[in-house]
Amino acid sequence: MKAVLLIALKSAWARRLTLGITLAAIALASALLLAVERVRADARQGFAQSVSGVDLVVGARGGGVQLMLYAVFHAGSASHNMRYDSYRALAAHPAVAWAVPLSLGDSHRGFPVLGTTAAYFEHFRYGDRRALVFAAGRPFAGTVEGVFEAVIGSQVAAALGYRIGDRITLSHGMEELGPEHADKPFAIVGILAPTGTPVDRTVHVSLEAITAIHLDWAGGAPLPGLAIPAEQVRKFDLQPQEITALLIGLKRRTDVFRLQRHINGWREEPLTAVLPGVALDELWQAVATVERTLFAISAAVVAVGLAGLVATLLAGLDQRRRELAILRALGAGPGAIFLMLAAEGLLVTTLGTLLGCALLAAGLAALAPLAQTQFGIPLAWRMFSANEIALLLSIIATGLAASLLPGWRAWRMSLADGLIPRN
Amino acid sequence: MNFHRLLALGLAFPLSVAFAAGKHVHGEGRLDAVIDKETITLNLELPLDAAVGFERPPRNDKEKAALAATDKTLKEAAALFVPTPAARCTVQSVQAQVPFTGGDDKHGEHGHEGETHHADIEASYVFRCAEPAALKGIETALFKHFKRLYRLETQRSGPSGQGAQRLTPKVPVLTW
Numbered sequence: 001m002k003a004v005l006l007i008a009l010k011s012a013w014a015r016r017l018t019l020g021i022t023l024a025a026i027a028l029a030s031a032l033l034l035a036v037e038r039v040r041a042d043a044r045q046g047f048a049q050s051v052s053g054v055d056l057v058v059g060a061r062g063g064g065v066q067l068m069l070y071a072v073f074h075a076g077s078a079s080h081n082m083r084y085d086s087y088r089a090l091a092a093h094p095a096v097a098w099a100v101p102l103s104l105g106d107s108h109r110g111f112p113v114l115g116t117t118a119a120y121f122e123h124f125r126y127g128d129r130r131a132l133v134f135a136a137g138r139p140f141a142g143t144v145e146g147v148f149e150a151v152i153g154s155q156v157a158a159a160l161g162y163r164i165g166d167r168i169t170l171s172h173g174m175e176e177l178g179p180e181h182a183d184k185p186f187a188i189v190g191i192l193a194p195t196g197t198p199v200d201r202t203v204h205v206s207l208e209a210i211t212a213i214h215l216d217w218a219g220g221a222p223l224p225g226l227a228i229p230a231e232q233v234r235k236f237d238l239q240p241q242e243i244t245a246l247l248i249g250l251k252r253r254t255d256v257f258r259l260q261r262h263i264n265g266w267r268e269e270p271l272t273a274v275l276p277g278v279a280l281d282e283l284w285q286a287v288a289t290v291e292r293t294l295f296a297i298s299a300a301v302v303a304v305g306l307a308g309l310v311a312t313l314l315a316g317l318d319q320r321r322r323e324l325a326i327l328r329a330l331g332a333g334p335g336a337i338f339l340m341l342a343a344e345g346l347l348v349t350t351l352g353t354l355l356g357c358a359l360l361a362a363g364l365a366a367l368a369p370l371a372q373t374q375f376g377i378p379l380a381w382r383m384f385s386a387n388e389i390a391l392l393l394s395i396i397a398t399g400l401a402a403s404l405l406p407g408w409r410a411w412r413m414s415l416a417d418g419l420i421p422r423n
Numbered sequence: 424m425n426f427h428r429l430l431a432l433g434l435a436f437p438l439s440v441a442f443a444a445g446k447h448v449h450g451e452g453r454l455d456a457v458i459d460k461e462t463i464t465l466n467l468e469l470p471l472d473a474a475v476g477f478e479r480p481p482r483n484d485k486e487k488a489a490l491a492a493t494d495k496t497l498k499e500a501a502a503l504f505v506p507t508p509a510a511r512c513t514v515q516s517v518q519a520q521v522p523f524t525g526g527d528d529k530h531g532e533h534g535h536e537g538e539t540h541h542a543d544i545e546a547s548y549v550f551r552c553a554e555p556a557a558l559k560g561i562e563t564a565l566f567k568h569f570k571r572l573y574r575l576e577t578q579r580s581g582p583s584g585q586g587a588q589r590l591t592p593k594v595p596v597l598t599w
Contacts, residue, residue, distance in 0.1 A: 048584075252459065253457055253580055253581075254459050254462070254464055256457060256580045257455040257457065257466055275585040276585065277580070277584045277586050278578045278586060278587040279587075281585075281586045281587035281588070282587050285587070285589070
């Protein structure tokens with residue numbers, strides 16, 4: 001048997017070009033299938049990790065998914081702001097343990113700027129209820145004197161090479177080339193440790209700072225002829241009129257739906273309160289069809305790749321009549337011939353899937369930064385999950401099953417078949 | 424940061440406003456579940472139509488009987504909701520308000536101005552479990568009793584986090 005496999009290997013090497021192309025097709029197909037599964041699993045994992053310990057997210061009336069994406073992932077945009085007064089009233093509600101206001105809309109070199117209070121660093125949790133940790137520095141002061149202080153996430157620091165004490169300016173809106181708040185630079189006072197969540201990509205400043213940089217603005221542009229220098233803003237009342245959203249933690253979990261109903265029926269203005277975990281599940285319910293479609297398409301691509309393998313092996317049989325006949329004449333039984341063909345199919349499939357894994361690793365390494373910054377999906381290289389191993393094994397098993405067909409054909413070929421000279 | 428593609432996928436689908444206040448869809452109920460230590464609190468909201476097929480005061484004895492039967496079904500909490508048996512949960516309290524029954528008439532109209540054409544059943548249940556660690560899910564018999572109920576949109580907040588799940592006659596178990 002060992003000899004048969006050796007012959008099979010050498011025979012395959014002799015036909016390395018055609019088999020190589022088939023192998024490349026299988027590699028690409030399995031890389032695609034694995035990538036679809038990987039992105040699906042990691043996106044869910046990453047999103048689920050991004051917020052924990054927040055009982056309710058509150059914003060202007062609208063879709064819960066949209067609100068959650070905006071407030072937690074800084075993705076998309078809010079339809080409306082909510083009043084600062086509503087934040088004050090909700091923060092004072094007896095069921096509420098803590099409330100952290102969020103104000104979004106500005107950016108720094110493509111990274112979102114979040115206006116909030118120092119309570120954010122105290123109460124925000126990610127992963128398994130882990131608190132934010134400062135890699136360097138401290139939270140912004142949140143006082144009148146410290147209004148132009150900023151705390152940056154680890155990726156902002158790494159991507160732009162910032163250190164404590166550096167001064168940065170914020171841009172209006174999310175465009176990198178938006179109008180700059182150039183006259184009011186911020187000093188970086190803190191850098192957060194990596195979390196693997198959108199926090200890493202965020203520049204945090206105080207709510208008052210957001211008001212301050214927009215004092216001399218109206219309608220999304222600086223007011224002509226009116227420029228309030230940075231030293232002067234402290235004389236103004238910097239309490240904001242509006243915020244974008246509110247994160248709420250409760251004293252007792254039992255109150256969550258009662259408070260949700262209370263907020264959804266808020267009399268002063270139309271508000272929506274959503275449980276972030278519920279909104280995430282709704283998002284996954286909505287994209288489940290798309291995920292299944294992508295998965296079906298990539299599974300079909302694998303099937304096409306394996307069909308190519310079978311076609312190659314079958315076509316090869318014709319050319320190899322003589323080779324196989326000589327083997328038979330030299331004493332190889334039909335079983336050995338069958339084994340040779342099946343082993344060849346298995347070899348190509350296995351090498352193909354292994355190459356596919358390598359392709360996946362290379363693709364992840366190349367695309368991970370993009371996925372993180374553009375889509376907020378953390379795609380780090382990790383070991384294969386049980387699901388992925390099951391996928392790999394099923395590709396190999398299907399490849400083996402498919403190569404039984406050429407094996408069977410070869411087995412059926414009579415000894416005489418390749419020895420009778422054709423005209 | 425523009426997540427736009429995923430966002431577009433997410434928002435292109437009809438969803439997510441489902442939990443806005445005052446929503447009333449025939450055939451669709453809502454169930455909110457909080458699991459806090461050993462206590463399970465369930466809040467149920469059903470369109471009256473799903474239970475009896477009409478949403479107005481009863482016109483004859485048969486309709487009155489249907490309302491009474493609904494009220495009785497809803498109050499049998501232990502038969503309606505079955506938490507994981509190993510958790511050994513027992514019913515602590517039951518409150519059910521079926522519109523147009525007895526003294527609860529005022530609740531029937533639900534108090535929303537301009538919404539008099541709809542009526543909702545509201546019920547809440549509290550269970551206490553001796554072995555909360557064994558609690559893995561809650562099965563509901565609502566679909567068996569109310570054939571006009573097609574789905575139950577659930578929100579859940581518990582020790583393993585929050586989540587949403589759609590229960591249907593084929594999948595009548597809330598799990599986490």
